[in-house]
Amino acid sequence: MAETTDTTRKKSQVADINRSLYDFKMSEEGYERYADGLSTDIVRAISDKKDEPEWMLELRLKALAAYEEMEMPANWGPSIEMLDLNHISAYVSPKTKQASSWDDVPEDIKNTFERLGIPEAERESLAGVGAQYDSEIVYHNMREEVADQGVIYTTIEDALHDPELEPIVHEYFGTLIPMRDHKFAALHYAVWSGGSFVYVPEGVTLPYPLQSYFRLNAQGAGQFEHTLIIVEPGADLHFIEGCSAPKYYEANLHAGAVELFVKDHAKLRYSTIENWSKNMFNLNTKRATVGADSIMEWVSGSFGSHVSYLYPTTFLQGARSSCEFTGITFAGATQDLDTGCKVILNGPDTTASVDTKSISKDGGINTFRSSIVVGRRADRACATVSCASLMLDDISRSDTIPAMDVRNGSASVGHEATIGRISDDTILYLMSRGCSEGEARTMVVNGFADPVSKELPMEYAIEMNNLIKLEMEGAIG
Amino acid sequence: MSDQLLIIAGLSAGTEDKPILHNIDLTVGAGETHVLMGPNGAGKSTLGHVIMGDPIYQVTDGTITFDGQDVTDLGADKRSLAGIFLSYQAPVEVPGVPLYSFLRTICQMRPELKTTARKFRERVGKIADQLDIDQNFLTRELNVGFSGGEKKKIEMLQLLLLRPKLAILDETDSGLDVDALSIVSRGIEAYRKECDGALLMITHNTRILERLTVDRTHVMVHGNLVADGPASLIDDIDAHGFARFEDALAEKAEA
Numbered sequence: 170m171a172e173t174t175d176t177t178r179k180k181s182q183v184a185d186i187n188r189s190l191y192d193f194k195m196s197e198e199g200y201e202r203y204a205d206g207l208s209t210d211i212v213r214a215i216s217d218k219k220d221e222p223e224w225m226l227e228l229r230l231k232a233l234a235a236y237e238e239m240e241m242p243a244n245w246g247p248s249i250e251m252l253d254l255n256h257i258s259a260y261v262s263p264k265t266k267q268a269s270s271w272d273d274v275p276e277d278i279k280n281t282f283e284r285l286g287i288p289e290a291e292r293e294s295l296a297g298v299g300a301q302y303d304s305e306i307v308y309h310n311m312r313e314e315v316a317d318q319g320v321i322y323t324t325i326e327d328a329l330h331d332p333e334l335e336p337i338v339h340e341y342f343g344t345l346i347p348m349r350d351h352k353f354a355a356l357h358y359a360v361w362s363g364g365s366f367v368y369v370p371e372g373v374t375l376p377y378p379l380q381s382y383f384r385l386n387a388q389g390a391g392q393f394e395h396t397l398i399i400v401e402p403g404a405d406l407h408f409i410e411g412c413s414a415p416k417y418y419e420a421n422l423h424a425g426a427v428e429l430f431v432k433d434h435a436k437l438r439y440s441t442i443e444n445w446s447k448n449m450f451n452l453n454t455k456r457a458t459v460g461a462d463s464i465m466e467w468v469s470g471s472f473g474s475h476v477s478y479l480y481p482t483t484f485l486q487g488a489r490s491s492c493e494f495t496g497i498t499f500a501g502a503t504q505d506l507d508t509g510c511k512v513i514l515n516g517p518d519t520t521a522s523v524d525t526k527s528i529s530k531d532g533g534i535n536t537f538r539s540s541i542v543v544g545r546r547a548d549r550a551c552a553t554v555s556c557a558s559l560m561l562d563d564i565s566r567s568d569t570i571p572a573m574d575v576r577n578g579s580a581s582v583g584h585e586a587t588i589g590r591i592s593d594d595t596i597l598y599l600m601s602r603g604c605s606e607g608e609a610r611t612m613v614v615n616g617f618a619d620p621v622s623k624e625l626p627m628e629y630a631i632e633m634n635n636l637i638k639l640e641m642e643g644a645i646g
Numbered sequence: 647m648s649d650q651l652l653i654i655a656g657l658s659a660g661t662e663d664k665p666i667l668h669n670i671d672l673t674v675g676a677g678e679t680h681v682l683m684g685p686n687g688a689g690k691s692t693l694g695h696v697i698m699g700d701p702i703y704q705v706t707d708g709t710i711t712f713d714g715q716d717v718t719d720l721g722a723d724k725r726s727l728a729g730i731f732l733s734y735q736a737p738v739e740v741p742g743v744p745l746y747s748f749l750r751t752i753c754q755m756r757p758e759l760k761t762t763a764r765k766f767r768e769r770v771g772k773i774a775d776q777l778d779i780d781q782n783f784l785t786r787e788l789n790v791g792f793s794g795g796e797k798k799k800i801e802m803l804q805l806l807l808l809r810p811k812l813a814i815l816d817e818t819d820s821g822l823d824v825d826a827l828s829i830v831s832r833g834i835e836a837y838r839k840e841c842d843g844a845l846l847m848i849t850h851n852t853r854i855l856e857r858l859t860v861d862r863t864h865v866m867v868h869g870n871l872v873a874d875g876p877a878s879l880i881d882d883i884d885a886h887g888f889a890r891f892e893d894a895l896a897e898k899a900e901a
Contacts, residue, residue, distance in 0.1 A: 592738070593701075593702065594738050595738045595740060597698075597700050597701070597702075597722060598734065598737065598738045598740070599740070600699075600721060600722040600723040600726065601698050601699070601722045601723075601725075601726050601731075601732050602726055602752045602804060602808070603723055603726040603727050603752050603755050603756065603808075604723055604751070604752065604755075605721075605723050606721070606723070608723075609723075612740070612743055612748075612751075613740060613743070615742065615743070616740055616741050616742025616743040616787070616788075617741065617742055618742070619741070619742030619743075619787075620742065
């Protein structure tokens with residue numbers, strides 16, 4: 170078949186992209202990089218550098234002690250034996266100050282974010298952007314009209330230096346995810362760096378989303394950002410996080426923490442498009458607590474990492490609060506993704522709706538765990554979990570592990586799981602209308618992912634379609 | 647023979663464990679209308695699928711030449727781009743793929759049909775009107791939740807959009823109510839008139855043929871083409887069925 174036809178046909182689909190979009194490395198020259206492994210000295214050095222209040226240093230040291238004492242998770246999901254924490258640098262930072270104009274960001278870092286399309290998205294459709302490069306935020310900015318409404322969008326480090334914000338951080342930080350939750354939570358609190366602090370005052374609705382983008386450039390490094398979001402009563406926020414990293418042969422570690430506080434009559438949508446490189450151990454913890462008559466929405470697209478442990482958890486505390494979780498994971502060769510969603514329904518008349526899709530190919534493994542807990546007080550609580558898996562070949566794997574713990578007789582809980590393959594009839598049908606086999610498969614997979622991409626803002630939906638296309642092309646090449 | 651659009655010569659094909667088609671010879675000239683008839687299980691649909699390039703079937707002998715090119719080893723996508731179209735008995739549902747963007751994609755990949763978004767919208771609108779397809783349908787997912795009649799109309803919509811040189815209609819008329827049948831007939835007529843395309847109709851129902859000028863009728867029994875004749879052969883089959891063709895084949899086999 171002629172090369173030219175192929176090229177023209179590819180272009181007729183969404184925008185063209187290639188691996189280089191994510192997989193490029195920048196030099197680490199002029200970096201500040203702390204020794205691999207963990208010690209009191211390193212923790213103190215991080216705290217010193219950030220000139221933190223005493224309570225934060227104490228919290229870090231306590232977390233370090235907990236980390237040293239706690240066992241690695243055993244008998245849980247995919248193996249993380251390959252992850253040698255003595256060879257991960259906890260803190261790596263480019264020598265640059267945080268800027269509020271892209272012109273002040275060093276050229277190669279600015280280029281990185283340009284290539285990822287962040288400044289463009291900021292101009293077109295975002296209310297504010299934070300960009301983290303390795304351990305530190307290098308850029309932070311928010312539209313003036315949003316700032317005028319009293320919205321705070323900054324780093325936790327900066328908030329700790331602001332006498333008005335420091336007490337708020339102190340009040341909330343680390344209260345939703347306890348440091349002893351698991352070993353990597355303890356690690357996170359010992360060495361956390363970067364991330365975002367968002368405060369939306371009572372009654373304020375943000376017209377556009379805020380976005381933080383996390384880029385891990387350094388080899389053999391860890392990223393431990395902390396995201397703390399407080400949505401006051403009657404407020405409404407859409408927050409987007411994006412993550413990517415170039416591919417190295419050494420393991421990288423991401424152990425971030427996300428704590429979300431949604432008060433009464435409020436709404437928070439938290440969207441994630443994660444495309445870590447395939448040497449990444451993504452052991453991330455996300456948790457939300459939701460007040461009365463409030464809505465928590467998660468939209469999650471997980472494409473990258475070698476191993477993931479990721480189970481966003483929602484506590485529906487207030488009456489009539491609800492949680493909607495829409496997610497997709499894509500596991501290709503060398504990937505073992507253990508993901509899921511946990512909802513604890515404590516308030517009466519609370520509802521949870523979990524809808525996830527997983528795609529496995531080239532030996533990729535997907536495990537989806539759902540956990541629904543209905544508390545004693547949760548009269549008439551209602552939860553539905555639906556999980557659909559698509560396997561693209563015989564060597565891939567997909568498992569669903571649902572758990573339900575219902576302690577209220579008036580609650581209703583439902584679970585449904587389907588596992589399927591792309592039928593030959595479908596491929597023939599699409600091919601007989603002119604699509605190549607690869608295009609036909611990509612079309613079916615994109616269609617399968619459609620309920621998730623519909624939930625994403627346009628640019629991210631396109632990015633997700635491109636990621637799927639990229640993964641699919643890898644299969645056929 | 648160079649004026650023939652489709653030349654099937656000595657074609658035998660089947661699945662891995664079962665031969666189905668035996669030594670088929672069939673030619674269709676550009677713009678001609680052919681009818682393929684035969685009892686259930688005779689292999690008519692298989693022949694349609696083999697011409698389209700369905701990989702479930704392996705060609706064990708013979709060749710398929712289309713528009714001067716040997717397509718025997720080509721995939722269904724290449725045959726489609728060359729101008730072959732197969733309308734399915736049961737078009738598949740493809741969740742999450744919006745019908746309109748699917749139509750746009752399959753047209754844009756053909757240099758001769760490539761056009762601006764606006765002109766394309768007009769074209770689709772016009773054809774949809776012609777087939778009594780509600781414009782709201784275009785925003786739905788490809789064939790998902792469509793009734794049998796609706797699916798067939800969407801097949802006709804694709805036929806008229808793609809303007810193939812040869813359309814194989816595999817029992818497009820089966821299971822349709824009177825209204826749907828008349829719309830599908832309208833689509834076939836439009837294809838004959840506007841695209842000047844050739845037709846290979848696989849059907850049991852002679853009613854859909856009433857409004858068409860049939861050039862040639864072929865009869866298939868047990869995977870063999872046993873008769874070839876003018877349009878009047880249809881009336882003959884209508885009156886007497888396939889029994890005599892089956893008997894003739896049995897005698898031939900014994901001899």
